[in-house]
Amino acid sequence: MAIADSLSSLPFIFPLALLGLLSIIPLIILYMLLPKPFKVSMPSVMFLMRVEESREKIYSSITKIVRDPLFIVQLFVLIMLAVAAAGPYILSYDTLSDKNTVIIIDGSASMQIGDRFAEAQRDAPRYLSQVNTVILAESTPVIIAENVSAADAERAIKGLSSKAVTADIGSSMATASSILSAKGGSVYVLSDFTAWDGLNPMEAKNLLGSGLDVTFVPYGTPTSNNLAxxxxxxxxxxxxxxxxxxxxxxxxxxxxxxxxxxxxxxxxxxxxxxxxxxxxxxxxxxxxxxxxxxxxxxxxxxxxxxxxxxxxxxxxxxxxxQSADVLYISDAGGTLPSEVALSLIPELTVTSIEEVPESLSMSYSFVVVNMGDHVLTSEEVDTLHTYVSNGGNLVFVAGKYLEAANQTVNLSKMLPARINSTVSSIDGTQIYAVGSDFTSDLDLNSVYMRTYLNAETRDLSATAYPVMTMEGVPIIAYGPYNNGTVFYFGLNDHSGEDAWNNFASFPAFPVFWIRIADYFAGIGDISEYNVKAGTIMTLSADTEILTPNGKTTTNRVLFDTVGVYTIGSKKIAVNMYxxxxxNTVTERMTGLENANEGGELPTQYEIKTNIFYIFAILAALLMILELYLLRKRGDI
Known part of the structure; x- marks a missing residue:
């Protein structure tokens, strides 16, 4: 125990590995017992010389070992290997920890009370390390900076502000866990812990387990001074x-x-x-x-x-x-549910024809193609292609005319999904919403498809797939094409015994088409213009948006500030509600009695810089030298 205690105080990660130095002893014994033979010149008058035998034996054994270069090389190989195995390091001190750190700052509206958010901004730099990630906990985690230096992280923190949302702290902690999964590290959560969406922060901490060092830093006290x-x-x-x-x-x-x-x-x-x-x-x-x-x-x-x-x-x-014109092209011979839904929008004028004309006017806000038996000719496809390329918006409703066997080159290029053939299912295939403005608040769980077009997603970053089957077949897809936009609506609405699905009978069906009209023509339900803070809108391409805080360009909008957002010609009002x-009188969650209230942190951290690889490299070089000596002596 005394030897182990002594070794543990040395600058080695695994000091007990130094016991490997004991291997030097058998090496020395081996060389003393089996010395290498050498030549001796024997004078003819040897019997006349006096030899001091005892002194000569001791001297010769030691000098043979010391003067043998192979022994010296093998000795240092053993030393280098033992030291490398022990994990030597150089100890230094720094004001920053060498652990990876994730700082999570609660960006919810309640952090506006008093100086809660300002205090969190002030304290956050005290927890920074050499490698840092900063997350603003909003209705969804927002990574502000990832794997940056303390200086860059501090600059990012200074530029933050609280939002008009409820923070999902649990999801932010899960994001932090994912970032630190490889090397581990520390997570600091700075929040008032009065309200949250998703998992309770304390439960989230327990789920993360002991692999991460999670510290809660609470702020604020209740107040009744609020009118909302x-x-x-x-x-x-x-x-x-x-x-x-x-x-x-x-x-x-x-x-x-x-x-x-x-x-x-x-x-x-x-x-x-x-x-x-x-x-x-x-x-x-x-x-x-x-x-x-x-x-x-x-x-x-x-x-x-x-x-x-x-x-x-x-x-x-x-x-x-506002008013907008829509061209509806179908050979159904009657009015389809999608056409009815569009015609019920007061500001929309729907013109119906049975075939694609020779040319399309750019005055149409969008064109809907919903064919039954008619297969589009190459001339018709070229007309549609020219319309989209010039900036038009085109909606394809699923039908056999879109099967791969019926596609021309331009039609294949335009479609935002790679469509193959028609698939039928006796039991019906269920669909689910991946997440989009088109599908928000719509119940698609009871929609079943007996027939649909088997399709694959395209490797296009700007293409969205808001509705898919459980097997990953895209049912709704949209994205930019040249200067326009192409929308694929995979839920055929032709009625009769051979109806492909039951979606047209659901209240969500007309709502969906209202949203399509709003997306392309800026016409739709008034609720599309008035949303609650925390809502997310996905756009088909990067778009310049005027927010209450200034301009930004993105294809995904998080409405997190009260005020008016301008997207193109559309103005969207955002409210906290x-x-x-x-509720400013809410007490913080229980279980934070021992949480860090901004107490003292170490002024210096021990930094251990591993140098074992230096000794490992030296050992390898010495082994090469050993082989060279053995070969030179003729032993190998």
Whole structure:
């Protein structure tokens, strides 16, 4: 035990491996017992010389070993191997740990209370190490910086701000675990721990196991100083919209404030209305109404100074009077459900024809092709190809005319999925939504397909596949093609005994076509223009978007800030509407009694730089030298 304790204090990761140095002893004994023969010149008068035999034997044994270069080489090979196996390191000290670190900062609306978010930004750099990842926990984890230096991570943290969402802290912790899965490391979660989506942070920590060092750093105390707009909706009456909004008072006493209302008309001019009076009893909710909301965007702002600013605003977007033309091409001989759904949209004018014309006007917002028995000729495909290439939008509804055997080269190029042949299933095939604005809030679990087109995804980064079968066959796909967009709708809606599926009988069917019209023509349900913070919209290509915080270019929009987002000509109003986040009197979750409250951290960390490879390389070189000596002596 004494030897082991002594070895453990040496600068080696595996000090007991130094016991391998004992192998030197048998090497020395071997050389002493079996010395290498050597030549001796024998004088003829040897019997006249006096030889001191005892001194000569000892001297000759030692000098033979020391002077033998092979022995020296083998001795150092054993030493180098033993030292390399022990894992030597150089110990130094640094203000940063050498562990990988992930910093998770809660970006939810409740972090706006007091200085919670600012304090988290101030404290976060204290937990940084030499390699860092920064995650902002929103409704989905947002990786701000990955595997960067402490300086870069600190700059990234300084540029963060809290959002108008509820944070999914559990998903952010799972993302951190994935990042640290290879080398391990430390995770620091900086949050008020009052509200969250998804898994409870404490349960998420337990699920991660002991492989990661997870530290919770809580902030803030409850306060009752908050008045919030927690919900709102539009109701159309006699051709005009009325906006109803609910205001909650989290204090115990009555609160009366004014609400300023301003509308920005489609032409850019502003209308300023007389302030509304908003009075709410203590710990209660009241509903108010703003009537005759004009087209454009309207801002309602509670004039109050309280805990959370984001929930003092409500934004309304009502598109101006628009009209769009749609060309519907089908040989069905009657009106199909998809055509009916489109014709019910007041702002949409649907023109129906049976064959593709020689040319297509670019005045059509989009063209729908929904053939039954008719197979598109090469001339018809070329017409459609020219229309899309010039910036048109084309929707193909599934049918046998899209089978691989019926495709021309241009048709194959345009389709966002690689379509093969028709497949039939007696029991029916179920579909599921992968995630898209087209499928959000739509129940597709009861939709079954008896017949569908077997297809494969294309290796195109800008192509989206929002609906697929359980086997991975794309049922809905869309993406850019040349200057236009091509949409593949794999749910054929021809009726009769041979109907391919039952989707047309569901309430979600017309909603889906309304969303297609809105996507291509900016015309659709008013709810498409008014969304809750935390909603995600997927676009077909990178698009320049004007957000409340400035311009950005992306193909995936996370609406996380209250205000108006402009995407092309479409203006989308984003509201917080979150009683859970606005509830400022909520206590933090239990189990944080021993959490780090921003306490003292080590001022210096021990940094162990491994140098075992130096000794391993030296051992290898010495082995090569040993082989050279053996060969030179004729032993091998």
């Amino acid at each position: 707009i927690i919900n709102g909706y539009l109701e159309k009456s006699n051709g005009t919209y009325n906006y109803y909004f609910m205001v909650r008072n989290y204090d115990t006493g009555v609160k009366s404030v004014y609400a300023n209302v301003t509308t920005t008309l489609p032409n850019g001019s502003k209308l300023v209305y007389s302030p509304l009076t908003v009075s709410v009893q203590g710990d209660s909710v009241e509903t108010f109404v703003f009537k005759n909301v004009r087209s454009g965007t309207t801002e309602i702002k509670l004039i109050t100074s309280d805990a959370i600013e984001s929930d003092n605003y409500a934004y309304i977007s009502i598109p101006g009077t 979150n009683d859970k986040e606005s």
